[in-house]
Amino acid sequence: MSVITQTSPAAAQAAAPEKPWRRPSYWPFVVPALVVVLAIIIFPWLFTIWMSLNEWKVGAPTTFVGFSNYLRLPNDPRFIEAVGHTLVYTALSVLLPLLFGTFAAVVFHQKFAGRGFLRGVFIMPMMATPVAIGLVWTMMFHPQLGVLNYLLSLIGLPPQLWVFHPATVIPSLVLVETWQWTPLVMLIVLGGLAAIPTEPYESAQIDGANFWQVFRFITLPLIMPFLFIAGMIRMIDAVKSFDIIFAITQGGPGSASETINLYLYSVAFAYYDIGYGSAIAVIFFLLIVALAAVMLYFRQRMLWTETGSDA
Amino acid sequence: MNLRSLLGRIGLWFAVLVIVSPAILFFLWMASLSLKFEIDNAAYPPVFIPEHFAWKNYADVLASNRFLTYFINSLIVTGSATALALLTGVPAGYGIARMAAHKSAIVILIARITPGLSYLIPLFLLFQWLGLLGTLVPQIIIHLVVTVPIVIWIMIGYFETTPMELEEAALIDGATRWQVFRHVALPIAKPGIAVAFILAVIFSWNNFVFGIVLAGRETRTLPVAVYNMISFDQLSWGPLAAAALIVTFPVLLLTVLAQRQIVAGLTAGAVKGG
Numbered sequence: 001m002s003v004i005t006q007t008s009p010a011a012a013q014a015a016a017p018e019k020p021w022r023r024p025s026y027w028p029f030v031v032p033a034l035v036v037v038l039a040i041i042i043f044p045w046l047f048t049i050w051m052s053l054n055e056w057k058v059g060a061p062t063t064f065v066g067f068s069n070y071l072r073l074p075n076d077p078r079f080i081e082a083v084g085h086t087l088v089y090t091a092l093s094v095l096l097p098l099l100f101g102t103f104a105a106v107v108f109h110q111k112f113a114g115r116g117f118l119r120g121v122f123i124m125p126m127m128a129t130p131v132a133i134g135l136v137w138t139m140m141f142h143p144q145l146g147v148l149n150y151l152l153s154l155i156g157l158p159p160q161l162w163v164f165h166p167a168t169v170i171p172s173l174v175l176v177e178t179w180q181w182t183p184l185v186m187l188i189v190l191g192g193l194a195a196i197p198t199e200p201y202e203s204a205q206i207d208g209a210n211f212w213q214v215f216r217f218i219t220l221p222l223i224m225p226f227l228f229i230a231g232m233i234r235m236i237d238a239v240k241s242f243d244i245i246f247a248i249t250q251g252g253p254g255s256a257s258e259t260i261n262l263y264l265y266s267v268a269f270a271y272y273d274i275g276y277g278s279a280i281a282v283i284f285f286l287l288i289v290a291l292a293a294v295m296l297y298f299r300q301r302m303l304w305t306e307t308g309s310d311a
Numbered sequence: 312m313n314l315r316s317l318l319g320r321i322g323l324w325f326a327v328l329v330i331v332s333p334a335i336l337f338f339l340w341m342a343s344l345s346l347k348f349e350i351d352n353a354a355y356p357p358v359f360i361p362e363h364f365a366w367k368n369y370a371d372v373l374a375s376n377r378f379l380t381y382f383i384n385s386l387i388v389t390g391s392a393t394a395l396a397l398l399t400g401v402p403a404g405y406g407i408a409r410m411a412a413h414k415s416a417i418v419i420l421i422a423r424i425t426p427g428l429s430y431l432i433p434l435f436l437l438f439q440w441l442g443l444l445g446t447l448v449p450q451i452i453i454h455l456v457v458t459v460p461i462v463i464w465i466m467i468g469y470f471e472t473t474p475m476e477l478e479e480a481a482l483i484d485g486a487t488r489w490q491v492f493r494h495v496a497l498p499i500a501k502p503g504i505a506v507a508f509i510l511a512v513i514f515s516w517n518n519f520v521f522g523i524v525l526a527g528r529e530t531r532t533l534p535v536a537v538y539n540m541i542s543f544d545q546l547s548w549g550p551l552a553a554a555a556l557i558v559t560f561p562v563l564l565l566t567v568l569a570q571r572q573i574v575a576g577l578t579a580g581a582v583k584g585g
Contacts, residue, residue, distance in 0.1 A: 024488040029406030033399040040456050041422050047433035107326045120570035125334050127566040129517045131534040132555035136341045147357050191578045240426045243519045268432050281429040
C-alpha cells in the first residue's frame, strides 16, 4: 500500500500527461495580511519619513524644511547624551545575559528532577508584564525601605542609591534587564546544545579532557552560531528597551538614564515636536540596522579567521 | 554512586539553585509585598512573612470601580488584536510558505527591528484625524503591530514543516485551494496556531507603550492603569504590588501551563514585537 501512495509529483505527472495540473496561486491567502501590513507597518514608515522632512508641530501648520530636522540632531546635546546612554545600556544588556544565559543553558542541558517545571519558572521574568515587574523593582531599589540594600547589608556592603543616583542608575536598570532577558539567551543556547552530536564528547572523554576543556574547545565553538543569534536578538531588544526604563526612572534622575527611545517619546508626545521626533525615529532605526551590520561583519571576520582564507 | 559523581550531583543542584533563585525570590517578594499592611512594608529589617496577611489589598484593588473597566479593556484589546492577527496571519503564513516567498519575511524583520514608538507617531496622527481617539479601536489596531508579525512568522515556519503530498493529492482530486486549506492544512497546523495564539496574547497583554499614548481615562488597559496608579492614586506599596500581581498573574499562569509551546515559539525566532 505504502509503495503505491508514495508516488512523487514527477511520477504522477508522467503517469497522466494528458491532464496537465498546475499549482494554484496562493496570493489570495496573503492579501488580507498584506493590507494590514501596508496599513500598520509600511504606511507609518513612509509617513514618518515624510514628517521628518517637515516642521510639524501638533496644532500648527506644517512647512517643508528638507533635512533641517536631521541637521538639528548633531547639535542637540540631549540627543548625543541619549545615544551614549543607549550604547552603554545595550552593550551591558547584551554581554551579561549572554554570559549568564550560556551558563544557565549548560546547567539546563543536564538531566535532573523537575527540570521542565524549573525551566518554566526560569522563563517567567521575560514573560511577566514589564510594567508590573518594573513597579516591584522600584520598591526593591528604594534606598531606605528597599530589600536590596538590606541584602547588601547582610553581606557587609554599604547601602546604594541604585536608580536614584546618576552614577548607578544605568547599571541598576541593566540588572533588571539582565534578570528579565537571560532566560531568552538560555532558551536559544539550549536549542544549540541539543543539536550537538555526542561523538566529539565521547572522544574527548577518552582523551581525558576535563570539564572546562570540553566546554572551551568543543561546546563553545559549536554553540557559537546560536550565541550570535541570541546576541543579535538581545541587541535589537536592548536598544529599543522602553517599558522597564520608563516605569522605573522615566529617564531620570535628571536625564541620566534617558536612552534614544525615551528621548524620542519626550520629543514626540511631551513636546509634540512631530517632525523632529520623526527624524529621531528614522535615525534610531538606522542605528539599529548599523549595529546589526557591525555584528554581522565581526561574525564574518571570525568565520574567516577560523576557517582560513579559502572559506 | 561513587564520591566523584555524588559531588557532581551536589554541584549541579547548587548551580540549579543559583540560576532559578533570582526568579523565584523576586516573585515571592512580590507576593509578600502585596500581602502586607503598610506597617510591615515600611519595616526595617524587612518582614518576609507577615503575622497578619493583608488580603484587603487585593479586595481594595478589585473593588475600585475602574479596575473592572480596565480589565475588560485589556480583554477586548488583546482578544481583538489576537483574533484579527490569527484571521489574517494564519492564511498569510500558509500562502507565503506554499509560494516559498522567503523574501517577504524581510517585512517581518523590519517590523521586528522598528521601535514601537516609530509606529505611534504616524498612527496617532491618523487616529486623531479619523476622530477615533477616546475609543478602544486605535489600541486594537496598533496592537496588530505586535500580534500580526508574530503570527505570520510562526505560521510560515510551521507550514513549511507540514507535508505537501496530502494537499497536492486533494488538489488533483478537484478540491479548491480553500477547501484544501480549511480541511487539510488547518487541522494539521493546530499546534502551530496554538503557539502563535499564546505568544500573541502574552505580548499584546503586556504591551505598555501604545497605551500610554493612545489611552484616555476610560480606555486604559491594565499595564497603563497600573502605571498610573504609581503616579497618581496610590502611594502605599501593598495595594500597588497587589495590582501589579493581578495584572501579570494571567501571563505567569499561561507561562507555566503552556511552557512547551512558549519555548517552541520563542526559539523559532519570533520574539517580542513592538
